[in-house]
Every structure is written in C-alpha cells, then in structure tokens.
Amino acid sequence: MAQESLEIALSGKRYTISLDQLCDEVRAELKTLFMQEVEPLTLLKLYITKAQEYSLICKSLEGLYKSLESMDSIPQHSVQIEALQHTT
Secondary structure, eight states: OOOOEEEEEETTEEEEEEOTTSOHHHHHHHHHHHHSOOOHHHHHHHHHHHHHHHHHHHHHHHHHHHHHHHHHHSOOOOOOOOOOOOOO
C-alpha cells in the first residue's frame, strides 16, 4: 500500500503530513480542504484536530474491547429455579 501524505509550506518550511493512520472519511475531508485556498496554519490545525478525534475514537474502542474481554473471564453463575409442589 502506497503511503499517502499532503505537503504544506508554513513559515518558510515544508511539512509532510501523513494520512496513513486516518480513516477514509477524514482522509477525504483533508484532501478536499487541501485543494481549496485555505491558509496553511488552518489546515495544520484541522489536521491536528482530526487526528485527535481519531485517536480518542481508537482509545474508546480499545477500552470497549478490553471491557468485553474482561467480561468473558468473569465466572458465570447459574440460577436454578424449581417449581414447588403443592400439597392439598
């Protein structure tokens, strides 16, 4: 798989921003913005914001997976219910 990246010039320096770790939706949004006339600093801020959002989603999913895995190791207790016989 080829690496995807975007380049911006900011304060006389060129920066390469990797898109590899971002989901397809965020990657497409950033590519669309880079095609527009937007200030490089605005693009960099947007990239950082989207990367943070993605990171939080990943951390939440990892927490959920760990929670589900720990539920599997909890011993399951069964409850037996028996009907009482009536004496008349």
